[in-house]
Amino acid sequence: MLSEDQRQGLKAEATSWCYPKTRGKASKLRPPLGAARRPADFACAVASRYGRDMRETRALLNRALAGMGTTIFAEMSALAVETGSVNLGQGFPDIDGPAEIAQAAADAVLAGRGNQYPPGPGIPELRQAIAAHQKRFYGIEVDPDAEVLVTAGATEAVAAAMLALLEPGDEVIAFEPYYDSYAACIAMAGATRVPVTLRAPAFRPDLDALRDAVTDRTRLILLNSPHNPTGMVLTQAELQAIATLAIERDLLVVTDEVYEHIVFDGEHIPIVTLPGMRERTVSISSAGKTFSFTGWKIGWATGSPELIAAVKTAKQFLTFVNGGPFQYAIATGLALPDSFYAELAARLQRRRDLLAAGLQEAGLDVFIPAGTYFITTDIRPLGESDGLAFCRSLPARCGVVAVPNVVFYDNQDAGRSQVRFAFCKRDEVLADAAGRLRQLRS
């Protein structure tokens, strides 16, 4: 028998397990033991089933994911909807991509192309288009049959690469701030992340710190260039230094290049083009940002046959395949002329400049990005230092939503006062946001 104290303790714990508070509303999660409906019943059922006090049993969530909760993008987009704010948080364009690509998707659906499971590695047309893209922009020869894998967005490619290439005990070095799924995927693979901090104002990589971070347990370096959230683009010299280190220490490199076509200053150089990198690099990209169809989730990984075979092994047990008709449409998109890609970068550069001016006028410290959808700012000139609190209060203060960079750091002090604003929005939306942000000065 449980004492009343034990029973109350179990009830409190079960309540927190079964009904985690999300914005003051009970979540729809249900206790996993079918018959038990009330938290106290659930607690007792667990306790009696295992013959011990439930407090000794494990939390439901795999502890590798403890504390990861809801992503900042979901939280902030929900806040934007709730408050009717201008959403400069989550990075998605507010206008869809080219009509001809949308038409190609609709045509594929109606013609019955891709409505049933496409081939595991992706439809041949898309794999060929990806190979042609690599050749056209970077001069890289890629075998569409053995060296290309179509994935459910770059997100799945990163996840599959981590699950395929890592084992418990391995270390992964990544520059922080890092895109949130990296930490989760490394954790799910049972490996440990080792951050090397990019510091304002330039956010250039500290190559000595990178070298010092390598240990005998380091398995791979996870790169992201152009870099979300800072907009930093790795230079040829920096990439060369990273490549030299990877070769010297026999490390793999997984490189997330989803913003490859959104570069304003400098140029995007895939690290795989550097000597000796071919056999150790998995390059990842995605159609979401390039073609403004972030909801379609068509991404890809390219690399040596051995690396792609490994990533494919993990990928096939995640989604197996996805987005059949969209794969046909993205094959069409990748064949668009160079002018499409140049206009994309030019349009976003104009928007970067528009928003940067608005943010400066609002009194923020603005770090001009060389690429991506995002501007990182520092809020300290406004007399504030807590970016998370700032972002949570911003909708009420002036009707704008942004993202606190601190959530992308392990060393939180390095990013506490940074806030990211997305400029992949229409000019008039950016102008509206700039007007609203001006209220921060008063």
Ligand code: PMP
């Ligand atoms: N990596 C980075 C750096 C990103 O910003 C994003 C968001 N586009 C992703 C990966 C995920 O890409 P996808 O939507 O194709 O899964």
Ligand code: GLN
């Ligand atoms: N990549 C997008 C961003 O950084 C968000 C994608 C997501 O919501 N997971 O804003």
